[in-house]
Amino acid sequence: MQKRIIISILVVCIIVVLTSGCMSLTGSTSTAATPTPQIVYVTVTVTPIVPHANPIFHKGDVVTVSNDNPGGGLLIKNYDPSTDSYLITWVQESNDGTWYHGTDPNIFGPDEEWSRTKVETEDPYKTGTANPDNLPSVPSSAPxxxxxxxxxxxxxxxxxxxxxxxxxxxxxxxxxxxxxxxxxxxxxxxxxxxxxxxxxxxxxxxxxxxxxxxxxxxxxxxxxxxxx
Known part of the structure; x- marks a missing residue:
């Protein structure tokens, strides 16, 4: 009889302890605070797309690094606005003031495409004109x-x-x-x-x-x- 009473008391104690623990855990549970919205400012640099400048030179212009009797220069054969570039070829001046594109590859190379800014910066002087569609390959025989x-x-x-x-x-x-x-x-x-x-x-x-x-x-x- 005494043994049965002790067991009953132990069971009651275990139930009390478990109940207290659950209540404690339940009581200590807290709800997380809702975060305050933050405004974040982001700086974005935008470079506007603007059209390039109009070309200074035109088809048939002979341009050089100097306007002091250069003797040779670049002949503008065309301008391509889609790439903002000139198509150029090398020419020499005959004694009568006309221009020609010789056959020596060491002097007269093939046609080249140069950016507009490169031509207008490095060869800014117009010193003559010639017809790119009818350019002699030899100098003039004029006296x-x-x-x-x-x-x-x-x-x-x-x-x-x-x-x-x-x-x-x-x-x-x-x-x-x-x-x-x-x-x-x-x-x-x-x-x-x-x-x-x-x-x-x-x-x-x-x-x-x-x-x-x-x-x-x-x-x-x-x-x-x-x-x-």
């Missing part, structure tokens, strides 16, 4: 014409080796002397040597190169240079 008054030094270029005829006219007084010098300053031929008014011709052999006519005079003169 090289030099003229002046008094003593002077005139530069000219030859595009083939051989003999050249120097036809000179002088209407001043005193000496009229024309020495032809190479780019190093060496005398390569005497094109005229007279006193007083003069009209005559002399032959000088030259290479394809740059030369200078050193003129001594005190009046007006002119010289035409043609291949013999």
């Amino acid at each position: 090289i014409h030099l003229s002046g008054s008094g003593s002077d030094l005139k530069k000219f270029d030859t595009y083939q080796s051989g003999a050249y005829i120097f036809s000179s006219t002088y209407s001043g007084s005193g000496n009229f002397i024309v020495w032809i010098k190479d780019s190093s300053g060496n005398e390569v031929g005497l094109a005229a040597n007279a006193i007083g008014s003069y009209q005559g011709s002399k032959m000088v052999k030259l290479e394809a190169d740059t030369y200078y006519a050193e003129v001594t005079a005190n009046g007006p003169w002119s010289i035409d240079i043609t291949p013999a």
